[in-house]
Amino acid sequence: MIYLDNGATTKPHPEVLESFQKVSENYFANPSSIHELGGTVSDLQSEARKQIAQILGVEPEEIVFTSGGTEGNNLAIKxxxxxxQNRGKHIITSKVEHPSVYNTCKSLETLGFEVTYLPVNRHGIVDVEDVKQALRDDTVLVSIMHVNNEIGSIQPIEAIADLLIEYPKVFFHIDAVQSLGKVPLDLSHEGIDLATFSGHKINGLKGTGVLYVKKGTTLFPLFHGGGQEFGIRSGTENVAGNVAFAKALRLIKEKEQAKRHELNEIRMKLYEALEQMEGVEMNSPKEGAPHIVHVSVPGFKPEVIIHALYDQGIVISTQSACSSKREEESRVLKACGHDRKRASSGLRITLSYDTTEAEVQTFLQAFERVLNELRKVLE
Structure with a gap:
């Protein structure tokens, strides 16, 4: 099988699975328990937090363990x-955010918050000037993703963070789920307050993740209980999962260092080959994230192409896995100014550091063959 749906989830690394199993089998006590085994498990949790903080270039007390991207985004925004809310009830985000940001903002509108949804250009990129124009005296939060999960556009995070330094009462949250290990992000930037990360996008485990919360940033918890995670996220800790996340993060950062250039080269070959194909329209910007290529083939239902490729042992997807079963039209493609035909015929090909050039060539041949066969059926 050639798996090209790494934007939806990645295959867990064997070392990550080994870490999880070892901790689950041998260090299963509750880290809050006062006996020795509980203390050992608590130490493991602390060590995982320290390792993650060191890799991300932040302090251990700025790392809050979560169950992944959706929880992290909800916890940051809500x-x-x-x-x-006593200081203001205005939030700024964009029209192309992941559903766990977009729908979280929609939910807050029902509680009396006002949300400005910024437009994007045809590449899905926000204009920093639009962010500036949208800021108000009652703005409390700006939430912008780093890499778009659907088309791979990279937002001008550093420029937005530079701008927000001038507005110290406005918090800046970044959904960095798709960028971790592929597009560098400097969390030490003075203008960044919160950032969401997920384990299963970096060859880690589902149900694991972290939220970076800059020192001095206060949040209202979603969960109340025993006060774990500095009182921000109560609940018995998933220590085995958190240790596994630390392992996955270390491994993906090593790969980013060694293979990011190679991954980008493979993506460029894929991009340029698809660009030449008849009837294929490119939705991803050429200078996008090194693992995402999104195209539309107007006139064909994406699910028909996906199933035809699957029959040949190749796995791709449509849009975000969190919305692909529900929406026919892509909200992201519509925001980029594309018509209904193009917005409802999107296909997403997402690579990993394990994807080979040979696999991409096999996909390209199969893709062209499938399109030609479908055209004959329609003639």
């Missing part, structure tokens, strides 16, 4: 909104 946590800021509810904690700071």
């Amino acid at each position: 946590g800021i909104a509810l904690e700071h």
Whole structure:
């Protein structure tokens, strides 16, 4: 099987699975228990937090363990909104955010918050000037993704962070789920307050993730209970999962260092080959993230192409896995100014550091063959 749906989830690395199993089998006590085994498990959790903080270039107390991207985004956005609502109830985000950001903002509108959804250009990129124009005296949060999960556009995070330094009362949250290990992000930037990461996008495990919370940033918790995770995220800790996340993060960062250039070269070959194909329209910007290529083939239902490729042992997808079963039209492609035909015929090909050039060539041949066969059926 040639797996090209790494934007939806990645195959867990054997070392990650080994870490999880070892901790689960041998260190299964509750880290809050006062006996020795509980203390050992608590130490493991602390060590995992330290390792993650060191890799990300932040302090251990700025790392909050979560169950992944959706929880991290909800905790950051609702946590800021509810904690700071006495100061203002205005939030700024974009029209192309992941559903766990977009729908979280929609939910806050039902609680009396006002949300500005910024437009994007045809490459899905926000204009920093639009962010500036949208800021108000009652703005409490700006939430912009780093890499778009659907088309791979990279947002001008550093420029937005530079701008927001001038607005110290406005918090800046970044959904960095798709960029971790592929597109560098400097969390030490003075303008960045929160960032969401997920384990299963970096060859880690589902149900694991972290939220970076800059020192001094206060959040209203989504979960109340025993006060774990500095009182921000109560609940018995998933220590085995958190240790596994630390392992996955270390491995993906090593791969990013060694193979990012190679991954980008493979993507460029894929991009340029698809660009030449009859009837294929490119939705991803050429200078996008090194693992995402998104195209439309107007006139064909994407699920028909996906199933035809699957029959040949190749796995691709449509849009975000969190919305692909529900929406016919892509909200992201519509925001980029594309018509209904193009917005409802999207296909997403997402690579990993394990993807080979030979696999991409096999996909390209199969893709062209499938399109030609479908055209004959329609004639």
